[in-house]
Amino acid sequence: MKLIFLGPPGAGKGTQAEKISEHYGIAHISTGDMLRKEMREGTPLGKAAKGFIDKGELVPDEVIIGMVENRIQAADCQKGYLFDGFPRTIAQADALLSISDIDMVVNIDVPAERLVERIGGRRMCAGCGAGYHVSMYSKDTCEKCGAKLFIRDDDKPETVLNRITVYERQTQPLIDYYKAKGLLRTVDGDRTPETVRTDILALTEKLVSRLRTRLTLKR
Numbered sequence: 001m002k003l004i005f006l007g008p009p010g011a012g013k014g015t016q017a018e019k020i021s022e023h024y025g026i027a028h029i030s031t032g033d034m035l036r037k038e039m040r041e042g043t044p045l046g047k048a049a050k051g052f053i054d055k056g057e058l059v060p061d062e063v064i065i066g067m068v069e070n071r072i073q074a075a076d077c078q079k080g081y082l083f084d085g086f087p088r089t090i091a092q093a094d095a096l097l098s099i100s101d102i103d104m105v106v107n108i109d110v111p112a113e114r115l116v117e118r119i120g121g122r123r124m125c126a127g128c129g130a131g132y133h134v135s136m137y138s139k140d141t142c143e144k145c146g147a148k149l150f151i152r153d154d155d156k157p158e159t160v161l162n163r164i165t166v167y168e169r170q171t172q173p174l175i176d177y178y179k180a181k182g183l184l185r186t187v188d189g190d191r192t193p194e195t196v197r198t199d200i201l202a203l204t205e206k207l208v209s210r211l212r213t214r215l216t217l218k219r
């Protein structure tokens with residue numbers, strides 16, 4: 001199963017992607033998480049990416065495409081994968097066409113006016129990069145590794161507004177792009193994480209039956 005989760009920053013893509021990928025045993029590919037890991041490790045890629053990320057701008061397409069191309073070769077991608085935060089531009093989506101097929105794109109829809117408030121509650125672990133939201137987790141240390149939680153530089157209000165503008169300008173056109181290919185399904189993301197997950201699971205379960213039928217017909 002090969003999925004894309006599309007949506008503005010703060011829509012809950014990461015939270016949903018973690019659960020859904022776990023449910024199906026497929027790889028969760030978050031280009032944002034990959035870039036933050038490079039930054040934590042201080043690699044040349046991480047250092048180059050930091051300038052863009054801290055301003056709320058997108059990292060150049062060729063860097064992202066190279067990263068994803070490598071990532072999908074890994075053993076954990078054999079059963080499938082779920083892209084979270086990729087593609088973010090038409091150029092990335094075009095490049096993806098030549099390296100992988102995609103079964104479904106889930107667009108998590110949240111009104112722009114709710115995003116700033118939602119992002120304001122996000123916290124991240126300084127040790128392992130796990131994400132939390134204050135509405136669901138009130139401690140200031142990570143449940144998984146015990147390290148301190150902090151607010152991502154690019155989650156601060158001055159950067160968030162730019163990230164939303166960048167999303168509207170560069171990523172939102174992908175909604176029509178995937179609609180035209182018949183791959184787009186939209187869920188209302190402005191509800192509890194559990195309700196949103198139930199809706200997404202209904203879509204992915206339909207997809208699983210479709211993929212099974214296709215496999216049976218091929219045999």
Ligand code: AMP
Binds near residue numbers: 053056057085089154
């Ligand atoms: P995210 O955690 O997905 O919100 O990503 C955080 C930041 O990483 C974004 O604001 C971008 O600067 C960068 N980034 C993540 N994914 C991409 C992508 N597919 N293309 C370009 N930049 C990206």
